[in-house]
Amino acid sequence: MWKRFAPIALSLALATAATCAPAASKDFRPAPPQPATTYPLHESHADERFSIALDPYDSDAKLEGAKAPYLRAGLLPIRVIMTNDSDQPVSLTDLQFQLIFRSDSGRRIKVDEANTDDILRNLVTPDRNPTTPSAAPRLPFPLPKRSKPRVKQEQVDEVQQLRFRAHAVEAHGTQSGFIFFDISGLALPLPGARVYITGLKNAGGGDLLYFEIPLQPANAGNNVQ
Numbered sequence: 001m002w003k004r005f006a007p008i009a010l011s012l013a014l015a016t017a018a019t020c021a022p023a024a025s026k027d028f029r030p031a032p033p034q035p036a037t038t039y040p041l042h043e044s045h046a047d048e049r050f051s052i053a054l055d056p057y058d059s060d061a062k063l064e065g066a067k068a069p070y071l072r073a074g075l076l077p078i079r080v081i082m083t084n085d086s087d088q089p090v091s092l093t094d095l096q097f098q099l100i101f102r103s104d105s106g107r108r109i110k111v112d113e114a115n116t117d118d119i120l121r122n123l124v125t126p127d128r129n130p131t132t133p134s135a136a137p138r139l140p141f142p143l144p145k146r147s148k149p150r151v152k153q154e155q156v157d158e159v160q161q162l163r164f165r166a167h168a169v170e171a172h173g174t175q176s177g178f179i180f181f182d183i184s185g186l187a188l189p190l191p192g193a194r195v196y197i198t199g200l201k202n203a204g205g206g207d208l209l210y211f212e213i214p215l216q217p218a219n220a221g222n223n224v225q
Contacts, residue, residue, distance in 0.1 A: 028065035033176035036083040041211050048202070049086040050169075052211045055079040057178075058188050068155040074128040074184030075119060077162070078195065078215075081176045084169040088192065090166050090208065092175075094199035099181045101190035113178045119159050122182060123151045130148055189216060 027041040040052035164177030200208040
């Protein structure tokens with residue numbers, strides 16, 4: 001009788017194992033970059049034949065699979081896509097990004113791009129507000145020293161892989177990567193937020209015109225003046 005029911009029992013066991021097995025983790029892999037002009041948030045300079053697009057990753061859905069909790073750590077990741085339609089390369093060695101927005105009181109605020117150390121520092125203690133003093137009483141005896149919190153190596157690797165690292169955009173080429181801004185304590189979306197981009201140079205060493213790209217469509221909120 002066992003031989004008769006063995007195939008059925010085996011099928012039930014396999015089905016149960018598949019149901020109980022943990023789901024494989026999904027890696028955070030943004031789609032390959034398309035030409036900058038195909039993204040909703042972009043700016044093009046016809047004379048210089050150069051375009052830059054921004055794609056803010058400002059929701060958990062867009063960051064699904066990421067190893068690091070960027071939003072919880074007060075970091076705003078923005079994917080940058082640069083497309084060079086000219087016949088000469090554009091140098092990015094002096095490239096600079098700055099986030100500009102309005103505070104609740106209407107004050108104009110500027111935030112420079114976070115470097116790798118800044119990013120990892122935020123990731124050490126996500127959800128922590130450093131401006132809040134500790135309420136714990138001081139003990140009359142010393143406590144044993146604890147090892148300093150560290151960022152997981154997989155998170156370090158992810159940050160280094162994601163960051164925008166290109167030194168140039170070749171003729172008729174596209175480059176992409178992520179920049180990060182520390183917006184700890186602020187709620188998204190940021191009123192009138194835009195990214196100011198400078199430091200691009202043509203093959204002769206001359207400066208390209210600056211780019212100033214809103215993080216929201218023109219009809220989604222007030223612009224910074």
